[in-house]
Amino acid sequence: MPCTPQVLATVDAYWRAANYLSVGQMYLRDNPLLRRPLRPTDLKPTLLGHWGTVPGQTFIYTHLNRAIVAHDLDVLYVSGPGHGGQAMVACAYLEGTYSEVYPAIGQDEEGLRRLFTQYSYPGGIPSHVSPECPGSIHEGGELGYSLSHSFGAAFDNPDLIVACVIGDGEAETGPLATSWHGNKFLNPITDGAVLPILHLNGYKIANPTLLARISEQELHDLLRGYGYMPYFVEGHDPDTMHRKMADTLDLVIHQIRDVQQYARAHNDPSRPPWPMIVLRTPKGWTGPVTVDGKPSTGSFRAHQVPIQVEPARYDQLEHLEGWLRSYRPQDLFDRSGRLRPELAELAPTGTRRMSANPHANGGRLLKPLRIPDYREYGVAVPTPGGVRAADTHVLGAFLRDIVRENEAARNFRIFAPDELLSNRLSPVFEVTERQWMLRREMHDEHLAPDGRVVEMLSEHQCQGWLEGYLLTGRHGLFTSYEAFIHIVDSMVSQHAKWLKVTAELIWRAPIASLNYLLASHVWQQAHNGFTHQDPGFIDHVVNKKASVVRVYLPPDANCLLSVWDHCQRSMHYINVVVAGKYQAPQWLTIDQAADHCARGIGVWPWASCSPDVEPDLIMACCGDVPTRETLAAVSILRTALPELKVRVINVVDLMKLQSPSVHPHGLPDDVFDDLFTTDKPIIFAFHGYPFLIHRLCYRRTNHANLHVHGYREEGTITTPFDMTVLNEIDRFHLVRNALKRLPDRGEAGDELDLHMTEKLIQHRRHIRTHGVDMPEIRNWSWTSVAQPTTL
C-alpha cells in the first residue's frame, strides 16, 4: 500500500529540517533558529564545508527512515560521497542520537548553536562522516570504498540491510568500479542485503561525472551487467520526487524481502537479482539557484560552500538568510528549538535509528573468538634446525581450527586475492570452502555458496570487505603476497586513522584488529621475479600512529603460531605478520617460541657464546630467510674462528627496536644496550629495506656500530639463494661484513674473507651452469660449534 500524502508531507518537512541543520552547520555560530535577522557576527569567521552532496543524502536518509518504520527494518547507512558529513550529523541529531552520545549538544536552541558551531571548526568535528559521527562505519575522506565496506558489513548479518550511498565521483575510482561485483559473494540465506544507491548529482569538484553523462541506456546496461536491477528516481521537484522515492523504496524493500524469503524457504542460495536505486538530483538541490549571477544549484559550483558570505556585502547575508528561511524552520522546530514531535515520529526509535544501529559501533557486538591452544599445532623441534616445515602451512592447521571453532558463531572470515592456496593455507579447506554465488563447474575445487573464505582478485576488495566486517564487530584476516599489499597502502592509512580517532572516543568500543598475513614474501619470489619483490609495506605501516600498528616477523612456524595467536586475540590494532611459505629449518620448540615471542626480541643462547662473556660480535636477524642466513654465517664463523665470541639476537616484534618514547613496545635503552652492547659491531640481517632498521634504532647507544643488510631493490628470476646474494644478505656477505668490522680478525680472518669471495664466485658459476643452488646451500643445516660444518 503506497504511503499517504500526509506521510510524504512529513517526509518533506523532516527533509527540510535536515537540510536546514546542514546549512546551519556550514554557516552559523549563533542565531540558530533565525529568531532575528542574520548579522555578520552570527556567521563563522571561516566558512568550510561541502554542500553539493548534502540534500541528496538527507533525502535518502529521510526516506529510509520512513521505510524502516513502515517495514520494521534493520538498516545501516553508509555514506560514500565524502564530505557533506553534516548531512548525517543533522540526521543523527534529529533522531536524538547525537545528544545521547554528546550530551552537551542538547535538543534545544543552545544545543543547535553548539551543533552548528562545532562543525568544521577548530576543536570541533570534521566535515566527513568521521568516527565522531554516530552511525558511521565509513569516513569517506578518501573515496572508493563505501560499497566494499557495505558488503563486508552484510556478510553474516542476515537481517541487516546496508544502504550504501555511492557518489558519482566516487564511482569513477577503481576500487568502487570493481566493488559492484560483491554481489557474486553474498549469500541470500546467511548474509544480509546491500542496497546500493548511486547518487548522480552530476559533478565532482570541478568536472562533470562520467556516470551522469553517459546515456541512460549505457548506465542501465552497466548496472545490469554488474548484476543489479536498477530503479531510477530522477527529477528535481520535491513533491514528485518524494512520491517516486517512497514508492521505489517500498518496491526494492519488497524485492529484497522476496529474494531472501525465497532463498531461505527453499534453501536456494542462487544469486538473486539484487535491486539498486539510481537517484539523479541536482547538485546542491534546494540551494541557491545562482550566486553572483552564476549558476550554483545543478552545477559544480555547488560543491563546497555556495555563498561565500563576506561581511561587507549585505546582499550576500540576505541571500543566505533567504536560503535558510526557505526551509521554514519555524514550522520544523518548536520554541525551545526541539524538532516538532509530529515530525520526530517519522524516524524509528532506539536501535532502529540508523545513527544508533549497533552494527555501526561494532565493538559493542564483538564476541571473543574461540581460539584453540596454539601450542597443540606446534612443530616438534628436537634440535634447532633439526626439522623442516612450511611455516604458513603449519599456521593453516591452526586457522582451520579457528574456523571450525567459530563456525556456529559465524564471526570469522578469511579474505584473499586468489592467494590462499599459493600462501599454503590449504588446511583451511578441510573444514570450509570459498563462498561463491556464481555457476560452479565440474572441475572447480573448494567453492560453495557458504564458506568462511572469500577470494577475489582485488586487494582493494579484500581490504574493504575485511574492514567492513571488523567495523561491524567480527574477526578476520587478509592474506596476500607481500609485494602486492602495497596496492592497499592508502586504505591502510585511512583505517589506521580511523582506529586512532575511535580509540579516543569513549562511546566507541574497540574492534578486532586487522590482521595481515603476508606470505610469498620478497625472499620467496625468486621464481616470479622483480615485480613480485617489495618488502616496503612495513615501512609504510610504521609511519602510522604507534598506538595502532604492530609488525611481526616470526622466524619459524612455532613463532608464527605464537604471534598469530596474539594478533588474533588483540584489539584495535593493525597487525602485519610476514611469514615464509616454503619448507625451511625450524629453530624453536613451541615453548621456546612462546617465550621468545612474548619478549619479542632475544638472544638465541644455543647459537651464541656463553651469556657470561662479553661478545666480540652481534649477529642480529629479523625475518625467516635473514635468520637462516645469519645462522649459516655464524656456523661459518664458529668453524673458522673458534675463538670468536658471537651473540645471535633474533627480532620477532619489530617495534621492540624503537625507543619506548616512540612506540609502547620499544625496549628500554638499558635493556637494548645489554642485548646489543654499547660498542661491539652488530651485523643485522633484515627482511626488508635496511634503512628501516636505522630509522628505528638511530637513538640507540650502539647505533654507530650497526650494519644492516636487507633488500636493496635487486632481483630477477633466479634461485632462492641467489636472491639473498644479489642483495648481499647471504651468509657469505654477512661473514665478510662481520670480518670487516672486527678490530683484529687475524690471519684466519683474512683467509676466511678470501674463502667467502671464492664461495660467491662458485655460487655464481654454479647457478649459471646448473640453474639451481649449490648442493652445500640446498643441503645446509645448522650445526653447532661442536659439530663443525665442512666448509
Add this chain to the structure above:
Amino acid sequence: MPCTPQVLATVDAYWRAANYLSVGQMYLRDNPLLRRPLRPTDLKPTLLGHWGTVPGQTFIYTHLNRAIVAHDLDVLYVSGPGHGGQAMVACAYLEGTYSEVYPAIGQDEEGLRRLFTQYSYPGGIPSHVSPECPGSIHEGGELGYSLSHSFGAAFDNPDLIVACVIGDGEAETGPLATSWHGNKFLNPITDGAVLPILHLNGYKIANPTLLARISEQELHDLLRGYGYMPYFVEGHDPDTMHRKMADTLDLVIHQIRDVQQYARAHNDPSRPPWPMIVLRTPKGWTGPVTVDGKPSTGSFRAHQVPIQVEPARYDQLEHLEGWLRSYRPQDLFDRSGRLRPELAELAPTGTRRMSANPHANGGRLLKPLRIPDYREYGVAVPTPGGVRAADTHVLGAFLRDIVRENEAARNFRIFAPDELLSNRLSPVFEVTERQWMLRREMHDEHLAPDGRVVEMLSEHQCQGWLEGYLLTGRHGLFTSYEAFIHIVDSMVSQHAKWLKVTAELIWRAPIASLNYLLASHVWQQAHNGFTHQDPGFIDHVVNKKASVVRVYLPPDANCLLSVWDHCQRSMHYINVVVAGKYQAPQWLTIDQAADHCARGIGVWPWASCSPDVEPDLIMACCGDVPTRETLAAVSILRTALPELKVRVINVVDLMKLQSPSVHPHGLPDDVFDDLFTTDKPIIFAFHGYPFLIHRLCYRRTNHANLHVHGYREEGTITTPFDMTVLNEIDRFHLVRNALKRLPDRGEAGDELDLHMTEKLIQHRRHIRTHGVDMPEIRNWSWTSVAQPTTL
C-alpha cells in the same frame, strides 16, 4: 573479402610454432627441435613458468599479424594477463626481432636452445613480458594496468591501434574495472584506437574468474555499459576458432577505420561505439587434457607448468614429448632450426612487427619538449618575505606556456583526478581545455573534445595513462593531492622497477621522467581534515632504486619554477615535487632560486649569522610551511637572544641529505659537515614524517645532534597554523626545542622558553574562541634582526 583457407592454415601453423616455442621455453635446455626422444637431461632442473594464458595470447598475436599485413596496420600489443611472457618472446623470436635485439639468440637450432634455456632461468629473462622483451611497454607482474597503459599510448597517436589483451583475472582488479572508461577521453580524430581483447580463459591461480562465470547476457550488458560493442569469439576447435577470429578481427578493424574516417572526414569527435573482442578459450588450450588423471586444460591446473616432470617418471617425459610433438615442429622449422619461409611470410616486416613497433621503445621517438625560460615567470621578490604568492599558481603560468609551445607537437599532457583547479593550476586553461568526449552542458567549464588536460576521479587511471604516454615517447605530469597519491604506491613501485631495468638495456632508449606535482599537501589540509593529511609518499619513493628517484620540496614559487624546469627536462626519473598552493611569503629572487636549486641545499645568508663565524645553532628546513615556521622561529630567537648565532639551511633536493655512496645527489661528508657543523645542535623542520630525515642522515657526523620536527600523524579540521602546532613543527615549539639544545641559554633563554609556552596557550584559546589564527600569526612576516618583531 574473408581470408582464404590457405591463409588460415598458415595462421594455424604459425600459432603452433609460437605455442611450441612457448612450451619449449618452460621445459627445455637442449634438444630444442626434438631431433631425438626427450631425455631427462634435456629438461631444465627447475620448471618455472605459466602456461594457462599462453595459447590464447599466441592465438591473438598470430591473428593480429595476419590482420596487420592484410590491412597495413600500425599495432602495439599490450599483454595484460601477467606471466606467460614466453608467448610474446616466442612471437618476437618468430618475427626475427628477438635475434636482432639479442644477436646471441640466432635463428637456428643453437639460437632455439639458448632461447629456451634463458627463460625463467638464473641470469636469463623473467616470466613476464618484462622490459627485456622487445615490443613490450607493460610488464604485467602486478595486474590491473594494461588498459590504462593502452589508452595512454593511444593519446595523440592517431594512426596507432593498441591491441590490449586483458586477462579475466586482471579484469577483477579495481584499476582495470574503471579503466574501461578510458573511451570517454579518446578523441577519434586526433588520438589512436584501443582494441580491448578480453581473454576469458576461466580461471585465475586457483579460482574461476567472475567475468567467465556471469551470464553471457550480463557480460554483454557490462561491456555495452562500459561503452563498447563487444564481439564474441568463443570455442576450442582451432579450425572454427581461426575462422571466427579472422573474420571478427577484419570486422573490428573495419569498424575502427570507419569510425575514424567518419570522425576525421566530418571533423566530428563524438564518442563512437568502439569495438572490442571477447575471446573465450580453454585455459591452457592445446595443452595436456589431463595430468595424472586430473583435468588440466580448461581448469585452474593449467595455470603454471602443467606437467611437473620428475626425471624418475618415464611416462611424464613421454607425456611432455607427446605434447610438444603435437605442434608438429618438423613442419614448422627447417633443418637449420629456422621458421619455414612460407610461415614467416605471415608476419609483417620491419617496424610493422609488433615486437619492433617503435612506440614500444618510446625513448627512440622522444622529441625534447620546448620549454620557455622559467625565469620569465619568476615572482619579483624585493626582500625575503616581502611579497606573497601562491606557488603552484605561479607554476601554472609556466605550465600554460609549455602547453602552448608544444601544442603543435602534441606530445605533452597533464593528468589529474579532478584536482587541477583545486591545485591552483588554472592558468593552464587559458590555452587548453580538458579532453572530454561525453555530453557537455551549458554550465560546464573547460571541457572540449580536444585538450591537453585529462581528468578523471581515479588516481590509478591518471598514473596508468601517464605511464603509457611516457613509455611511448611523450612528456607529461600528474598533479594530485599529496595524501591520495598513496593510492598509486604500488604502480609507482612497478614503474620504478621498469625504469631501473630498462636503464640497463642498451637497446632501450631513455624516456621522459614521470613528474608528480603534489599540492594540497599535508600542511594545507586543515580544512579537509585528518583523512587528507599524509606526507608518506616520499618515504615510499625513497625506498626505490636511487638511480631513478628524485624528491624536491621547493620552499617558494621561484624555487618551484626552477625545480620544475629541471624535472620537465630530465630523463628516466621519477620526480616527486611537493609544493604549496596558498598565498605564502616568497623568499628568493629568481636568480637566487636558480642558484639555490642548482645546489639543492644551502645556507640562506640573509637569515643567518655571518658566514665567518661558527654558529651556535643550525635551523634547517625542508618544505614551504616548515621553512616559514623556521624563519619565524629564527626571528623570535634573534629578537630575544641577539647574541645567538643562528645558521639557516634550506633543503630543496631531499636526496642531498643522503650519503653520496647511497644516492648520486648525496652531499660529500665534508661539505655536509661544513654546512651542519660536527657538533652544534640542529633543529630540522621537515615537511613529512620526521624519521625520514634520520633515515637519510644517520651516517652523518653530527647526526646525534639532529632534532627533527615533522608530521606526527596528528590533525583534524582546524586552522592552518594549528596543524603545525598539533605536530609541534610551529615556530613556538621550534624555539623551545632550540633552547633546550643550547648548552647555555641564560636567563633570557629561560624567559623566552616560558614566553613560548604562553604563546601556545594563547593560540589554543584564540582558535577555540575565534575559529581563526591569532592576528600575529596571520600577519606575520619575516623581519631581520635589524627590524625586530614585536613578540
